[in-house]
Amino acid sequence: MSDSTLFYVHDPMCSWCWGHRPQWEHLQAALPESVAVKNVVGGLAPDSDKAMPLDQQQAIGGYWKKIEGMLGTQFNHDFWQQNTPRRSTYPACRSVIAARWQNAEDKMIAAIQEAYYLKAKNPSDTETHLLLATELGLDAEKFSADFSSEKLAKVFKQELQFARTLPINGFPSMVLQHQGQVHVIPLDYKDYRGAIKVITEIIS
Template identity: 50%
Template sequence: MTTKLFYFHDPMCSWCWGFTPTWSQLQQQLKLEFGTKLETQYVLGGLAPDSDVPMPQELQDTLQQYWKRIHNLLGTTFNFDFWQQCTPRRSTYPACRAVIAASNQGKEIAMIDGLQRAYYLRALNPSDTSTHIQLAEELGLDLDAFHDDIISSETEQELQNQIQLYKELSANGFPSLTLQNNNTLTQIPVDYKNASAMLDLIKQALSPSSQGQNYG
């Protein structure tokens, strides 16, 4: 039986950063409830394509308002020095490729966390290759392999494949969750404050009454 929870995200999505603590709680609860019977798959949605153009001031102001809103709603920490110390670009594909390159060395989740902390806490530009190399070094990756992978056609194809999967299975923005049980897809609404509420929805979707079959 194919049972999988897809987590659609972007490493430069501020709402994903705000969701991180609750997402971690949900993953722990899922592991306790289902063990290895429910697989979690991260999928990069590709928030913004490559661009070397500095972000317009209006958009910078809008994103800073998002940060303030998320902080007020969830208590999430943001370092606003980023907006003075960096030249922001509306370009998340490079960070997505860094995640894929790191995943080739078993460090997908670590790179996602590193990119988020670089952006939101350390005031480092997550669109810059220099940041990706710095994070790869901090994670102890093979830097030559990482550099080759981040610019490879295979990495670009994998990114496009993940973006397409997002469009097919969710396309509800970031973060979003889709549960696959055999051929049945169920959208799980993201609850930024309550992991247990999402767990209950997943359990309900996997229950015999919902699927007409016994789970586990």
Template identity: 45%
Template sequence: MTVLYYMHDPMCSWCWAFRPVWDDVRQQMPDSMEVKYLLGGLAPDSDLLMSAETRSMIRRHWQVIEKKVPGTRFNYDFWSRCDPRRSTYPACRAVIAAKNQNPMLEDAMIQAIQHAYYLNARNPSDDEILIDLAYSLSLDVSRFKNDLHGADTQAELMSEIRTASNMGCTGFPGLILEDRGAFRHIRIDYSDAGMMLQQLSSVQAL
């Protein structure tokens, strides 16, 4: 089967901007293609608060995205309500923990993290936020807590990061199509699902 790999991080702001078009791609892509998610892991675990310089840089980054991808919204209250840390691995492990309980909830956890972070000004670097999201998805919260920092979950995250890197992923979001043993990068478009669907169809027609 042909596989479309989606490389991402649940706390990647460009992945958030790509979300609406990515949903369209998934809904319209050929049934013969399987989608597999690979976590890229933007920032390792850290208890250090972001510096004022880093906070300012990310705020400016959000503003750039809002201009380049109309319709993308960010809740800037995050910067006054939360104590931001440059740490996305907890959110990545939350996605794995959810998927391991129910593969159908992998994308639901990604979306829940994105909504918490970008719309509701909640910090997905904090365990209590991730646990609350697990509860909202009706996951086994006790198991989720154990898995969130479990060795097996961390090992799976590092394996996905290595796989994405070995496939040539250099940024997020990323799309790579595996077809008949060959890997082909699919050019990302933040406004036009049709452009990416055309690329997928062209590869299959070869």
């Protein structure tokens, strides 16, 4: 049983989370065994059928270019021409929870990010998630039923509420719970080792 938990608060459609992914993978591999990792979906933007205003599309497209320049992260900018973007990340969050119930949470997060940022697929569309579940070899029928279930809606709501109780300012964020205390872990997009050092000091 782990005596410490590292909460990773993210949104599958958060471009900074995509930028941080390589360092996050290194960090998880370097974590002491006594630290459990729990993903927490933060829910950037609720369900919406409205097309994203052009100025908002340009602003988000600008973040992509900034992250690309700063970290070398790849983005497929054709997304903006090939889709009707919507400010709606809740479907992607629900998809992550539905995949979690089939022990495929991390695989689904990666699949959503790659579909969105590399393949120009729209993760605001339910169809995208049903397709990804099939591609990942999940039980597609169970996934589809869970995705739109009351049970999942309830779990998602609780997770959003929990994320809001944590001392975070945005996504991604890392919070370590150790011996009943919570600690904000500094997040570096270029080097995970500082975070490992802080976590090791707290738990030792």
